[in-house]
Amino acid sequence: MAVVLVVEDEEQVRVLAESILRDCGHQTLSAANVDQALALVRTEPSIELVFTDINLADDAEAGLVHPGLELAQQARRLRPELRVLYTTGASVTDGIKALFVEGSGFLPKPYDVTELSTAVAAMVAGN
Secondary structure, X not given: OOEEEEEOOOHHHHHHHXXXXXXXXXXXXXXXXXXXXXXXXXXXXXXXEEEEEOOOHHHHHOOOOOHHHHHHHHHHHHOOOOEEEEEEOOOOOHHHHOOOOOOOEEEEOOOOHHHHXXXXXXXHOOO
């Protein structure tokens, strides 16, 4: 199974996602913002997948429009092999999708156990 970095500013959602992924056999690391996530990407070479919310409140307040998109782009510069799965409860326009890193996936909120486990399995398998 994979090592998944869960990046979510809402603690309850982050803890739930981690719990679901661990129950599926994955190892998880977590971050609440872009800086924490990038620090983990730099120091944890075992991370295979970044599962990130597109809108991270603290980073948005700091001036980033869609922090999860910026995170994915920076993480890919550091580690081109990383897979990325985006999520958000907000609507996603074609303009936002155009900013997704190549080969990434998208899972809309709210998602259930099956949807999350299936999406992560597909991303880890390279689909």
